[in-house]
Amino acid sequence: MQTILITGTSSGYGLETARYFLARGWNVIATMRTPDADLLPRSPRLCILPLDVTSEESIVAAVEAAGPVDALVNNAGIGVVGAFEATPMAHIRKVFDTNTFGVMAMCQAVIPQMRERRSGVIVNVTSSVTLAAMPLAAAYTASKQAIEGFTGSLAHELGHFGIRAKLVEPGYGPTTRFAQNSGVRIEDLIPPAYADFADPIFASFANPALTTTPGDVAEVVWMSVHDTSDRLRFPAGEDAVALHRSRFG
Template sequence: MTQTILITGCSTGFGEATARLFASRGWNVIATMRRPEAEAGLANLPNVLVTRLDVQDPASIEAAMAAGLARFGRIDVLVNNAGFGLFGVFEETSREKVLEQFEVNLFGLMDVTRALLPHFRANRSGTIVNISSGAGVFALPMISLYCASKFALEGFSEALSYELSGLGIGVKIVEPGGVTSTAFGQRSGAEAAGAHSIPDYAPFVAASNAVFAGLRASRANATSAEVAEVIFTAATDGTNQLRYVATEDIKPLVAARRETSEAEYLAFMRARVAPKLG
């Protein structure tokens, strides 16, 4: 029987690449996005249904699920990919933007998951793949709110995996790092441009921007297609592995966080990402 996957955030980046990969391997794909009218040709692929799903709109979640089930009869895998990042100093960020960061990256993901769980329970099978980030493992300056949302996603996903294991439902976390072939950086930059600037932070912001520019120049960025391959592995390998590091560039930072002492980790990170002032 052909399996079916529902993916959120398919207009660009990981979501689009993942939809294309699963379709190319014979899966039925429910490719969801906030604005289906802007989709990049996914609807022309065989066995792909493009439909609207805005994780901040519960009615659209239910409608997308209903459309997918009407078309394919069953959903086997959910990929929670929709998300965005706020870039800037915490104090400069409005409470409204903080709430939006969590509504999209965490609460919306929870709503989509909750909506699909009865279907998975009825089938006594299913796999949930939550797209996290290296910023869900280690924290970086200027993205405190994005880190907070992804740290929360990691904790939620791990706890949920214990709750669902006896029901035949698996939970996976995919952790990508720097990827050039997405619109993520563009939206983060646009969000930062709208932030209120506090002069006291100007030296720190300038120094942080220089640190990030150096990191970007020194690392080998993966592509969305390569991350999609890791998502495919997580969804199909049949193991109880929880976390998948999806790009090479973050592996030293993940290792520092998970394989060294707290003091060693903080010394490593401060030397690598803390801006030098004065």
């Protein structure tokens, strides 16, 4: 019986991925900043742990409590939508602390045990903005692009030890808490000079032609965890698949 540790399971992609793996017989370590036992079905194969990926102390405690894991899914993330010039550097650093440095710290925490066993898989969840940059999300895009390059390098570095590194690239999911955890309101980051540019973009966000569901992402995470080839990128959702096809053929 295999064990998976998933970050950011309080909602959206992470929560659905935890449910997906649990339903298919895996041991699931579901982590979130504030544990809520009512979010997931009761199971002896489920362990819910507190985890703040921006805290080294929290990471160490969670990984020690989890014990050996066969798969790590770095899903926790936050976003900031707005004009870059109006986005305080404090908020930009907060995005990178979670989306980039938090992912790297989690990888460092589990790689030693996987290296010793010479097996394991790390799945880093990024975004379709790495396939086609989205306006009014420069900091978020940069934080996810960094993880794309990081994971590609990691795949080469860890393959020598039998560890696989994968990317899951979800498309646009309007039901996710994209910017709720950033601590900043979108309206504060759109100066009047940007209104004519931003209004049609936000209108398109409200009525997207294609969307990605949590179920789409959970299914693709499952696929990536079980993929033993050298494939790195796994788009999730029709919109992400279309973008991936237009970029890579």
